[in-house]
Amino acid sequence: MDISYIFVICLMALCSGGSGFSPVEGKQKSGRGRGSMWWGIAKVGEPNNITPIMYMDPAIHSTLRRKQRRLVRDNPGVLGALVKGANLAISECQHQFRNRRWNCSTRNFSRGKNLFGKIVDRGCRETSFIYAITSAAVTHSIARACSEGTIESCTCDYSHQSRSPQANHQAGSVAGVRDWEWGGCSDNIGFGFKFSREFVDTGERGRNLREKMNLHNNEAGRAHVQAEMRQECKCHGMSGSCTVKTCWMRLANFRVIGDNLKARFDGATRVQVSNSLRASNVLPGLSPNAAGSSSVGSNGLILPQSVVYGEEEERMLNDHMPDMLLENSHPNNKIHHPNMPSPNSLPQGGQRARNGRRQGRKHNRYHFQLNPHNPEHKPPGSKDLVYLEPSPSFCEKNLRHGILGTHGRQCNETSLGVDGCGLMCCGRGYRRDEVVVVERCACTFHWCCEVKCKLCRTKKVIYTCL
């Protein structure tokens, strides 16, 4: 019995070694993917004095990759939107996690370090949330900046609206103006999505599992922005009747998107890569044909909720090899699979895995499929967050892993949840303080120009973790 078990392990190690998954294990340190350094621009300049900042500012220069620098240079005004977006992501993340042990703290940014600290090096849930929220925030903030008129290079996207024959002969921007006159411009939201893909996803080539995880979470963030878009219509035909109707898309408040992402964080899926490709494009609605034409409905823009998955049995077979690898690399992982595959089925699975990977290289980097770590779970959808390894407890300070611990955090004495003092302080106990807070209250307004308020003193009790 023991001998056969060892044999199985050896065989699996052999097979998986041959199937090329070793980068996950070997490049753990740098395996976070290289697309995360740009977060640093949040701290480079305060958003209100960003406008005069040049893109060649050395601090910005060091945080951006070459392609990102080019995008910033080619799209004047986009930098301000990116800084706003990054700050939006941080404040939203901190809002959503204010009651958890990990509170989305950012470190004093310095060159070459990650803004969110070393937690990003681990492929845990928190990391997946950071990726998704930053990608969503960039999408949201670019689309907003286009609507505000602060980015001048937002596309008009008239391609589907105009077939003006004379415009085709005109060169570049002249044709753009003609087209605006002829058929108007589309919504700005499509530009936000395209830009976010270009900017946020640089450096994530989807070659290893971690990069795939990042790509998936980035896409999930954008998918949430898209899913929260609402169509609005206005009738303006004869006497205001609906013989002529115009429709457009409206972006939701980012707080709503943050709420949804937080819900997905709570139900995030632990995954491993599988071999079959995703059959459908991840964001088919973002082709210029569908992105926000004025009377075109939302149909084209809504993501397909169901992603086509590979054959069930094939997945069952292949799931276990990266799983074994993860278990090897993290000895503290206690999850074991009850059903070990029979030895003779493995070579076949490994072969299929190689085929799948070979095909995958030819395809777009968004064409991949992640399968749940626990095969009984549902495979992750396009809006689900995915992670690779369980989160640390975040209780104690651990600088090696970039964990600050919960010492000195405020907690809620009456709550039984994570924000309750019992869980938040990890059983270390807490301190009770009474403070007097002075607030403005009972304000009266006068139009114009006058606001009178009283100052109210309220006593508040604050509990702090030891």
Place this chain on the structure above:
Amino acid sequence: MSGTILENLSGRKLSILVASLLLCQVLCFLLGGLYAPLPAGHVTVLGSLCREDHTRQNDTGFLLYSRGAGACTPVVREEVERDPMKMANELVHVFQMPLPREQRDLDYSRWQQNLIGVLQVEFGYDSSSELREPPRELQLTIDIRLAYRNKGDPANAWKLYAHGVEHRYLDCVTAHVGSTETLYSCDMIPLFELGALHHSFYLLNLRFPLDTPRQMNLQFGHMHDLTLTAIHQNGGFTQIWLLLKTVLFPFVVGIMIWFWRRVHLLQRSPALLEYMLIYLGGALTFLNLPLEYLSLAVEMPYMLLLSDIRQGIFYAMLLSFWLVFAGEHMLIQDAPNKSTIRSRYWKHLSAVVVGCISLFVFDICERGVQLRNPFYSIWTTPLGAKVAMTFIVLAGLSAAIYFLFLCYMIWKVFRNIGDKRTSLPSMSQARRLHYEEVQLLPSLIYRFKFLMLATLLCAALTVAGFIMGQMAEGQWQWNENVEIQLTSAFLTGVYGMWNIYIFALLILYAPSHKQWPTMHHSDETTQSNENIVASAGSEEIEFSHLPSDSNPSEISSLTSFTRKVAFD
């Protein structure tokens, strides 16, 4: 006395005419589908925040703008969030249209005709204050300033177009309930309607004055995003539309002149149906008149109202025509004298008149008042909305009564025709002799029915077209190369269809000048058919001496034929 062209035209000529008209119809549809863009475009502008200059607050010429030299320094939203008072009474929401795209400052063109602005409001309450239901009918007070600037003007040369302090009622839903703040997202509110898009750039300054003694805007915690959607007619659509009008206009005018001359060549005064036809042609000509060309040079804010009135007159005329058309074929000969609108149809037409007047009053209340105050909308106050709804319900009711009545009349026409046909065999021998041509009756009835069918088809296609235009949402892919813009195609198709329909009516109901007995045709195939019609004509000449047939206004031999039977 001769019949109409419809009765005398050979089947072959009729089919050629119908085929060519159908071809024109397809052309109209394809013109809209292949060349025109969507009928309307929009620009969605997110409000920028500027700090109020309290010293110049009451100066309506003071305008803040967010782009171009001398623009205000935008207030960042985080700054507002940090401020304990959320910068109440210190912010101006600024919207500058259109937005720059592809590194260029776009400007509105006069081809874009009109501009309609709607506003979407998001605001947040402090959750700690009190737990609230999603608010309904909250009164929002807005100080609106609309300004314009032309191409070539300096960046600060904004001129005030209109200023007003307006009230709007908001219906909101909860978007997010948080521990610190509850967010509400509200239904869009109409903000302004400009009948003339005469200038290149437009600027909107919105202020939400907070005032405790006057209870102004106190229910709104603080404003989050304000989104303005400015809808304009697409320039390409205007061009195609005007092209269509310009082409159709001379044709309809020409056929009207031809028709009227033919009527006057007869030795009688024109019949009621002929008057109706010429009125209908006149209404259509008024609709076709490409007045929009003037708006390229002159500022015409009344264009929206005028186009409503033009369409209204046309539809009123068309509806009246159908009633009179059915009535004239009712074959009831109670009044021996010539029928006029006053003598016979005033009861029938009262539904049309009531409907049209109520729609007209509604339109004057909405778009007429907008000429004076572009921010006005009758829908914004609960009372105004009720009044507007009353007028619309009244119009709807009269439309329903009208259609019921029309259906009843058409049913009666068909029943009368059927009765006459069955009563033929029981006639006296002497009369029977004159009805040897009973066989020609089916062909006349067929043509009458043919036109009824065409009318029904046109009406059904119009309704279906508008419904499809609503459902189809945008373009439809024929194959990889050909895309059909369905919304525009339906609009041009329906417009062309009514033109063609009236064009056909004017041709087919024009009096025929054919002299039956002396008629000669080179066309072999139509010979027999024409002969039958010819004998019908001769029969009619004979019967025109009958005492009952003293009505000289008869234009249809079918009508006269059946009337004679009724006399029996």
